[in-house]
Amino acid sequence: MxxxxxxxxxxxxxxxxxxxxxxxxxxxxxxxxxxxxxxxxxxxxxxxxxxxxxxxxxxFKSFTKKEVVDTGKYAELTIALSAESREKVDEIVNKAISVGGQLYCEPADHGFMYQWGFQDPDGHIWEIAHMDMNSFEGQDEV
Structure with missing residues (x-):
């Protein structure tokens, strides 16, 4: 199971x-x-x-015995969120930059997926993506 x-x-x-x-x-x-x-x-x-x-x-330190990651130097993880459209991806990232976030990467168009990312004020990486699920028609789900 x-x-x-x-x-x-x-x-x-x-x-x-x-x-x-x-x-x-x-x-x-x-x-x-x-x-x-x-x-x-x-x-x-x-x-x-x-x-x-x-x-x-x-x-946060009370939940772990490990040292807290310096997000200015290291990526502890990336948080990937889906958006309903390419335009929404752009809207979210542009808004994040305008309210204090930092650009993490340039937009990337992979055909079936469009993504762009920002870092929040604490350096955590947020990637916003739109996937064209029609690209996967006829394929088995994972």
């Missing part, structure tokens, strides 16, 4: 929870206030049952 989960919570360390809340609110995201205290943690709602916990570095 394959492992199946009902929710995903990605934990990300941030310098300033309030600043992170302001940034992601400007992008149109919402927060689950049940898991948000604005001082040490905020629960960013990415989608149905998908969340990113934005945790101060000290609080």
């Amino acid at each position: 394959a492992l199946s989960s009902t929710h995903i919570f990605v934990n990300l360390h941030v310098k300033d929870v309030k600043k992170s809340i302001a940034f992601f609110t400007e992008l149109g995201f919402e927060f689950n206030m049940q898991f948000t205290d604005e001082e040490k943690a905020a629960c960013l709602v990415i989608g149905d049952n998908m969340f990113a916990m934005l945790l101060t570095e000290d609080y």
Whole structure:
């Protein structure tokens, strides 16, 4: 039997929870206030049952014995989100840059997929992509 989960919570360390809340609110995201205290943690709602916990570095350290990654030097992960159109990809990335994010890469058109990315104010990499699912018609799902 394959492992199946009902929710995903990605934990990300941030310098300033309030600043992170302001940034992601400007992008149109919402927060689950049940898991948000604005001082040490905020629960960013990415989608149905998908969340990113934005945790101060000290609080984040309470969940691991490993050192916190310097996102200015290292990529700890990339967060890839889908968008409903190429235009929406451009809109999200342009908005992120205008409210304090940094450009991560140039747009890439792979035919079946268009993607572009930014870094949030804490250096975490967010890649936004639109996939043309019609390109996969007749192929078996993975």
